[in-house]
Amino acid sequence: MTALALDIGATKFAAGLVDPHYRVHEVRQVAAATDDPWATCRDLLLAVAGDNRVRSIGIGSAGPVDVRAGVTRPLNLAAWRDGFAIVDHVRALFPDAEVRFAIDGACLVLAEHRVGGLRGVDNGLALTVSSGVGGGIIADGRVVVGRTGNAGHIGHIVVPGDDTPCPCGGFGCVEAVASGMSSVRWARSRGWMGSNGLELAAAAHAGDAIAVAAMARAGTALGQAVSSAAALLDVDRVVISGGFAQSGQPLWGPLRAAVARHCGLEFVRGLRVELSRLSDGATLVGAGVLAVDGGGQVSSA
Template sequence: MVAIALDIGATKFAAATVDSNGIPENPQRIAVPESGVWAACHELLTAVAAGQRVTSVGIGSAGPVDIAAGVSGPLNIPEWAAGFPLVESVRKLFPEAEIRFAIDGACLALAEQRLGAARGADNALCMTVSSGIGGGVISDGRVVMGRTGNAGHVGHIVVPGNEEPCACGGFGCVEAVASGKSAVRWARRQGWTGTTGVELAAAARAGTPIAVAALERAGTAIGAAVASAAALLDTDLVVIGGGFAQSGEPLWGPLRAAAAAHARLAFLRELRVTPSELTDQATLRGAAILALPGA
């Protein structure tokens, strides 16, 4: 018998078996294909299960989601953007399993609260800054899910001074300005010739002017969003993880400066913005916690 954790990301899927302490073991990852998305996910889960009887599955998915309906609708996965019946599909694959499903930001918050930089915090905002931007909320010691399961979806806070169109249909969302994909897109419009957020961050650390400007723009937008969300939630801790969040000082310097410039209310004076301790495994670790009975 085995429990499985599944992380549905915008650009990759990850899955692992889960040990008795809620830690994912021997994770396997695949890139999200342009088509045949469920077939690829099915193959991944089958490989991880390796013929064992699966008794529980914890799923963390990029959003938006509809938890009651068991539907995943990541904006960055076109084939699923209108809504894919993820829980029903996993249940058909593992009919004996108990399935627990949450948005990736809630899994991130759960993992940070149990294992990471939010240990011991009763109130915190946990964010992921990667190909997209998401988040989860810890309030009065509990991870908040919200009406449909999308609480903490901070990527769609609108940041001042930006009119970038967003995949959600709006414009000026911090995800449209400051995610890794968005920063790369902006830099390329300015003449930079690289293609990935990792390359952009390396160029910024090396002092390439366009890359420096791109990360300053992204960090400033994230910092403004952090201050707004912290004021709304009355929290003094924001934890930020994800691949693009590992870009170093060219991103974090402007981020912290913008957060400090906007967080001027008395109850925000002690606001701390800190990197995740769990890097890019946070969502999978949260999904693993979900997979444990009684989590």
């Protein structure tokens, strides 16, 4: 019998088969269709499952979510923004399987705690910085899920000195300032001609002034958000994953400078902030942990 993991992101879906050691195999990835995301998701799951008898499925989804209802409402996926009953649809597709569901940030921190940079850490924070900004919390060795399953949603911490509109309806959220997509939009509005976060990082490494400023803006905002969260939660380590987090010194220099500037209290002084070893696949790994053993204290729909 087989465990299956599904990662529902803002721009792509990924799925794979999971072994008892939380290793994910046969990974497939597709762009998230804007007109019919469920058809895309369904075809992906069926292709990955193949002829295997699926016994359990772990789903990690961009948020917000309602874990108890099994509903996802990704801000950056317009077709599902008003709510999509992902758990019911997946159960109908695999009626003999147990389906477990969590926000992507909870899956992210679960993966880091089991096999990544937070292994052996009882109080930590995991972030992903890619097309959006998400996060999850480990407190006293347990994943914090909150009332609806959205705890750890660090992307909507408001950073000082910025009033950029956010899809959530607020202003100055770190996701609106520091994600790859947001940073590209900011740079293009100032005359930069590239099209994605990889190009923006490369341009910053090459010394392009607009790209350097965009990366510094993002890194500073991330450092401010990390510092605020660390003081609130009393954590001793932060691990950051995601494609945009791979941008190197143009992002990490300003990020570390902001952390050093804002972490003045004794209990957060010297906070360890590290790049994840799991890179951009951490959420899928965490969904795999959900599928294999439920993730301990992570809620199930």
